[in-house]
Amino acid sequence: MSGAPRPIPAGTVLFRAGDPCRGFVLLHEGSLRVTLTAANGREVVLYRVAPGEVCLQTFSCLVEGRDYSARGLAETDLLAEVIPSADFHRAMADDEAFRARVFGAVAQRFADFERLVEDVALTGFPARLARALLRLARGGNSVRATHEQLAGETASGRAVVSRQLARFAEEGLVETLRGEIRLCDPGALARLARDG
Amino acid sequence: MSGAPRPIPAGTVLFRAGDPCRGFVLLHEGSLRVTLTAANGREVVLYRVAPGEVCLQTFSCLVEGRDYSARGLAETDLLAEVIPSADFHRAMADDEAFRARVFGAVAQRFADFERLVEDVALTGFPARLARALLRLARGGNSVRATHEQLAGETASGRAVVSRQLARFAEEGLVETLRGEIRLCDPGALARLARDG
DNA sequence: CGGGCGTCGGTGATAAAGTCACCGAGCGAG
DNA sequence: CTCGCTCGGTGACTTTATCACCGACGCCCG
Numbered sequence: 001m002s003g004a005p006r007p008i009p010a011g012t013v014l015f016r017a018g019d020p021c022r023g024f025v026l027l028h029e030g031s032l033r034v035t036l037t038a039a040n041g042r043e044v045v046l047y048r049v050a051p052g053e054v055c056l057q058t059f060s061c062l063v064e065g066r067d068y069s070a071r072g073l074a075e076t077d078l079l080a081e082v083i084p085s086a087d088f089h090r091a092m093a094d095d096e097a098f099r100a101r102v103f104g105a106v107a108q109r110f111a112d113f114e115r116l117v118e119d120v121a122l123t124g125f126p127a128r129l130a131r132a133l134l135r136l137a138r139g140g141n142s143v144r145a146t147h148e149q150l151a152g153e154t155a156s157g158r159a160v161v162s163r164q165l166a167r168f169a170e171e172g173l174v175e176t177l178r179g180e181i182r183l184c185d186p187g188a189l190a191r192l193a194r195d196g
Numbered sequence: 197m198s199g200a201p202r203p204i205p206a207g208t209v210l211f212r213a214g215d216p217c218r219g220f221v222l223l224h225e226g227s228l229r230v231t232l233t234a235a236n237g238r239e240v241v242l243y244r245v246a247p248g249e250v251c252l253q254t255f256s257c258l259v260e261g262r263d264y265s266a267r268g269l270a271e272t273d274l275l276a277e278v279i280p281s282a283d284f285h286r287a288m289a290d291d292e293a294f295r296a297r298v299f300g301a302v303a304q305r306f307a308d309f310e311r312l313v314e315d316v317a318l319t320g321f322p323a324r325l326a327r328a329l330l331r332l333a334r335g336g337n338s339v340r341a342t343h344e345q346l347a348g349e350t351a352s353g354r355a356v357v358s359r360q361l362a363r364f365a366e367e368g369l370v371e372t373l374r375g376e377i378r379l380c381d382p383g384a385l386a387r388l389a390r391d392g
Numbered sequence: 393c394g395g396g397c398g399t400c401g402g403t404g405a406t407a408a409a410g411t412c413a414c415c416g417a418g419c420g421a422g
Numbered sequence: 423c424t425c426g427c428t429c430g431g432t433g434a435c436t437t438t439a440t441c442a443c444c445g446a447c448g449c450c451c452g
Contacts, residue, residue: 122234
């Protein structure tokens, strides 16, 4: 398409709220976390961009000429390609496959947002936390994350997470270590995640 | 593009969660409200589709072949055009103006979702309610809505809205009538909406 | 006009969630 | 080992949400 993919080390902030937008980001490898930060410092994870996806934070910027409204952080080392605005528009016009890819990303983001809203607005905290654990475990039975990070995932406070995890541990659903949560009974967690 | 715009009376449910998707909706006139409903019956307003915009709930469906995940209700009488999937894809390929319009709608939805998440996850209830009132007043100084509806807008409960409105009334910010709220001090409300 | 009835809103009681502050435990660096 | 930092546990409190109930209003109809 254009521009060579370039490596970006984990921990890099690709963009922050208020930044002007430089180009369209297509991710080849790694995980990009997009978050929203409140005035008081609280932070929620909006979604993650996976390999093969395009970052749509960028999309809104390019289309409307707006600045970024959220923060993008490289969760792992990345391999990403930055496509200039003109090239992006041309590819959208000419390249069927590229269009399909962007559409897919848009649909995925919508689904993510809907999930997030449903979680935050309609779901009790225990189920929300169970969902976050299952999501972050990605099929495995262990999550490497601090309570602080889980608070970001659940749009809640660190103390709230600590207490709920303690309750889960009492019931034998999880085991908590420093910086890691082991899922002892993923089935029960999944049931809790579904049934509220 | 295709298909004639057709009138739809207020109150019509255009789609509900789980429905298969029939086509791509382009709105000419009126206001379409898209909501998410919980198992327990609680409902939040995700966003509204305005004239000239496309309904992106439809978008995700067509692109990914998924069913609807939310509910679409005609808030007023509508004039809408339904574009078959094939026509939609062709227009996206060929028609620059159509593409620009769809992109605009996507960007708008993203902004709406971000606002919603920010409201629900990062903002205290009084500010959230103030924002909802200002948004629904659309520059005017009166909102025609029941407390129930405002609960949907703020992703909260009816009783919570009642109490907060009573407090606003005490402070002289609003005056409450049956089915209507008068904004007596929009400036103060705006300040509250901004500063949390 | 005067009931009957459905929606709307006020309110008390209680539970859940979030906030704040503090402290001790674990871990790594020097 | 000790310093210093992050991590997590916990008590006390505030805010928000939920549940249940009831009176007020509007409307239709006899």
